[in-house]
Amino acid sequence: MAESFDAVVVGAGPNGLAGALVLAAAGLQVVVLEAEETLGGGARTLELVSPGYEHDLCSSVHPMGLASPFFRAFDLARHGVEMLQPEAAYAQPIEGTRAGICWSDLERTVAELGPDGPSWRSLLGPLSQDWRGLVDTLLSDFRSVPRSPLTTLRFGLRVLDQGTAVWNRRWQTQEAPAMLSGVSSHAISPPRSLAPAAAGLLLASLAHAPGIGWPLPRRGSQAIVDAMAAHLRTLGGELRMGHRVRTLDELPTSRAVLLDVSARGLLEIAGGRLPTSYAGWLQRFRFGSGACKVDFALSGPVPWRNEDVRRAGTVHLGGTREDVARAEQQVHDGQHPDNPFCIVVQAGVVDDTRAPAGHEALWSYAHVPHGSPRDLGDAVEARIEEFAPGFRDLVLHRSVIPAAEMVGHDANYVGGDIAAGATTPWQMLMRPTPTWDPYRTPVEGTYLCSASTPPGPGVHGMPGVWAAKRALRQVFGDRRDPLRLVAESVEGSTAGSAA
Numbered sequence: 082m083a084e085s086f087d088a089v090v091v092g093a094g095p096n097g098l099a100g101a102l103v104l105a106a107a108g109l110q111v112v113v114l115e116a117e118e119t120l121g122g123g124a125r126t127l128e129l130v131s132p133g134y135e136h137d138l139c140s141s142v143h144p145m146g147l148a149s150p151f152f153r154a155f156d157l158a159r160h161g162v163e164m165l166q167p168e169a170a171y172a173q174p175i176e177g178t179r180a181g182i183c184w185s186d187l188e189r190t191v192a193e194l195g196p197d198g199p200s201w202r203s204l205l206g207p208l209s210q211d212w213r214g215l216v217d218t219l220l221s222d223f224r225s226v227p228r229s230p231l232t233t234l235r236f237g238l239r240v241l242d243q244g245t246a247v248w249n250r251r252w253q254t255q256e257a258p259a260m261l262s263g264v265s266s267h268a269i270s271p272p273r274s275l276a277p278a279a280a281g282l283l284l285a286s287l288a289h290a291p292g293i294g295w296p297l298p299r300r301g302s303q304a305i306v307d308a309m310a311a312h313l314r315t316l317g318g319e320l321r322m323g324h325r326v327r328t329l330d331e332l333p334t335s336r337a338v339l340l341d342v343s344a345r346g347l348l349e350i351a352g353g354r355l356p357t358s359y360a361g362w363l364q365r366f367r368f369g370s371g372a373c374k375v376d377f378a379l380s381g382p383v384p385w386r387n388e389d390v391r392r393a394g395t396v397h398l399g400g401t402r403e404d405v406a407r408a409e410q411q412v413h414d415g416q417h418p419d420n421p422f423c424i425v426v427q428a429g430v431v432d433d434t435r436a437p438a439g440h441e442a443l444w445s446y447a448h449v450p451h452g453s454p455r456d457l458g459d460a461v462e463a464r465i466e467e468f469a470p471g472f473r474d475l476v477l478h479r480s481v482i483p484a485a486e487m488v489g490h491d492a493n494y495v496g497g498d499i500a501a502g503a504t505t506p507w508q509m510l511m512r513p514t515p516t517w518d519p520y521r522t523p524v525e526g527t528y529l530c531s532a533s534t535p536p537g538p539g540v541h542g543m544p545g546v547w548a549a550k551r552a553l554r555q556v557f558g559d560r561r562d563p564l565r566l567v568a569e570s571v572e573g574s575t576a577g578s579a580a
Contacts, residue, residue, distance in 0.1 A: 084333040086112045088552065091326045091350070092341025092531070094122025094493070098309040099151050099542030100339045100530045103549035103563040105316035106570035112333065113318065116325035116492065119303075120310055122341070123491050123499060124540055126301030130480040134378040134442040135435045137302045138490055139499050140540045141426045141444050142295050142395050144287040146305055148216045149541035154568040157298075160308035164296035165431035167394035170288035171295060172387070173256070173263045174468040175401060180387040181256030187289040197257040204242070204251070205286050207235055212290035219283055222547045223510050223535045224517065236282065244278025255401050261285060262405040263397030266422050268504040269370045269448050271409045272402075276504045297394055297426070300434050305540065315574050328352055329524065337526045337552040341545065343493040343501050344513035344533040347522065354524045362514040366533070369504060370412045371453055371484030371497025372446040375423075375461040378478040379441040383427060385469045394430055398423040398464050412448045417455060421447040423464050441475075452496035454485040493531055501532035509537050520548040521555065528552050 090101040093115035105111045119125055123139030130136060146152050147164060157164060166185060173181040184190045187206060191198035208215050214229025215236060227233040242248065243261060252258045265272035265281025272281065287293045298304040310320055329350055332338060340347055344366040348355070355363070385391050399405035399422045408418040426444040428435045435442040447457045447464070458481040466472045482490060484497025493501050502512050512519060513533045520528045530548035532538040546563050553559040 086110050086333055086335045088337040088339065089114065089332050089335045090339045090341065091332070092122065093120035093306070093310070093320060093322070094341050094531070095124050095306060095309070095540045095542050096530050096532065096545040097339065097341030098306060098313065098545065100341070100545030100549040101318055102155070102309060102313055102316070102567055102570070103546055104337070104552065105313055105318040106566040107553055107557070107559055107561065109557070111313070111318040113313070113320045114324040114326055114332075115320065115322050118323050120320065120322060121303055121306035122493065124302040124306050126303035130376050130442070131378040131478040133437050134440070135301050136376040136442050136444050136480075139494075140302050141428070142297055143302070143305065143540055144284065144293055144295050145539050145541035146298065147296060148212060148287055148290065148293050149220055149543060150217060150564055151542035151546050151567065154564040154571070155309070155312070156571055157305060157308060159571055160312060162304045162308050163299040165299055166294045166296050167392065167430050169389060169393035171260070171264065171395040171397060172390040172393035173260045173397045173399065174385070174387060174390060175255055175259060178386045179256070180390050181260040182389045182393065183260055183285070183288050185288065185294045190289070194254070194257050196253045200251045201257050204239060205282070205289060208232065208239070208282065208286035209289040212287060212293060215283065215286060219279070220536045220541055220543045239282055240275055240279045243282060244273065244275040246273070248273055249402070258402040259400070259405065262402040263399050266397070266399065266405055266409055266448070267424070269372065269412070269498075269500060270504050271413050272406055275506050276509055280504065295394055297428050297432055299432050301428075302540070312571065312574065316570060326350060329354065329527065337528070337556045339528050339530045339545070339548050339552065341531045342529070343495055343531055345495050346492060347513070347529055351522065351524055351527070356523050359514060359523050366513045367503040367508065368451060368495045368498040369500055369502065371449050371451050372487065372499050373449045373453065373455065373457040373484050373497065374446045374482040374487065375458050376445065376480045377443040377476055378436070379443055379475040380477055381439060381475050382429060382441050383443065383465065383469045383475070384471045390468075392430060394426060394428070396425040396427065398425060398468060409448065412450055415450045417449060417453065420464065421449070421457060421460055423447045423461055425465065449484050449497065451498060452485050454483050456481050456483055493533075500538040502537070504537065510535065512537065518551065520544070520551050526552070526556050
């Protein structure tokens with residue numbers, strides 16, 4: 082007799098697991114099928130470089146692990162996940178010992194920015210205070226009225242301020258604008274444009290948000306997805322690893338299917354079941370620039386020239402705002418910059434579990450053109466050495482995953498695009514197709530729940546929540562609030578454990 086479930090979820094990344102948890106919390110029988118032998122997608126933690134050194138495959142720092150509506154309902158702390166807060170969220174070395182430091186304490190940051198301090202406070206302070214309203218708007222399905230219209234308006238005006246030609250109008254020194262450009266470059270797109278400016282302002286605001294910051298989970302990102310998987314099992318859900326799905330025909334019988342796959346993955350899996358017009362939109366869906374992953378096993382902490390940089394969880398290596406913009410524009414134009422923009426995470430500032438005592442498991446990636454096969458290991462090493470003389474002497478081992486090979490580690494990272502789609506205003510609102518319901522596909526009962534749908538990339542689980550909400554209503558006639566279902570399931574599980 083053929084297997085049968087209420088719902089099948091393909092992909093055990095954070096979005097797939099979030100969708101599965103919503104469905105299981107609603108009382109449905111759910112199975113999750115994952116192609117890799119370990120769950121988590123880009124949120125996996127592996128010994129990529131050397132035994133005893135644990136590196137996150139992609140996502141490493143997790144403000145959304147505390148801020149997103151899904152994780153506020155799921156409450157990682159109740160599942161034993163410890164989110165560690167560096168004293169400085171991020172740092173941006175400029176030249177020599179000069180650097181901009183974003184302390185978790187807003188007023189400390191303001192004081193150290195000198196003449197630009199008041200502008201930093203006026204730009205980010207109001208957004209940090211109403212971080213819930215900001216996050217709920219930016220992690221919505223973009224198909225509903227904002228819950229905090231005043232904060233949304235403030236945010237929109239600030240995006241215009243920092244995403245257009247007037248972006249330097251408010252600044253007098255180099256540190257503050259460089260810091261914002263570094264954060265905006267997480268979108269892997271030229272920072273002086275609207276979508277990267279929006280991403281940068283959100284992340285910069287969360288760095289100062291009370292109780293949020295830029296935390297790193299103890300023992301790596303794997304701790305987050307392991308907690309999600311453990312709770313799914315308590316709800317009766319099933320996880321099957323090493324189960325690659327190539328077509329919808331391979332799936333067990335079910336009433337609903339959630340696909341945590343990219344727009345291209347949907348096209349491949351759904352095949353001939355999709356109408357020509359819908360398939361055409363998927364074929365025209367644009368992927369963005371890529372990331373070349375470079376990780377190090379070090380015999381000690383990075384000897385940054387600036388002592389305060391040694392206290393930051395994340396370091397943006399890009400120099401001034403002009404330097405960052407130039408490098409990111411070159412990548413956008415299909416060129417490899419001589420001085421690539423790099424993001425470095427030194428988990429050892431708060432987490433002593435990632436490497437042997439006194440050593441460091443250093444995480445980094447450099448931005449490169451889409452699909453680049455180039456090994457940037459030497460370039461990244463030189464970039465770090467520029468701001469931390471003596472770094473090379475600490476390198477024990479190094480691992481490089483070129484952008485072209487990232488898809489081999491996570492099928493959603495097409496061409497090394499870790500955002501699962503170019504971050505343009507149009508594609509953030511209308512990903513993967515310009516429809517009112519971007520999650521529902523033309524195949525009956527089948528929904529897309531990856532970062533190729535709104536609200537886009539990040540470890541926040543919301544594409545899974547929005548897709549599961551629609552599946553519950555449209556397939557099962559269940560109109561309950563998906564986040565309340567998750568919260569109640571956590572409360573019930575915790576109460577049961579205590580008893």
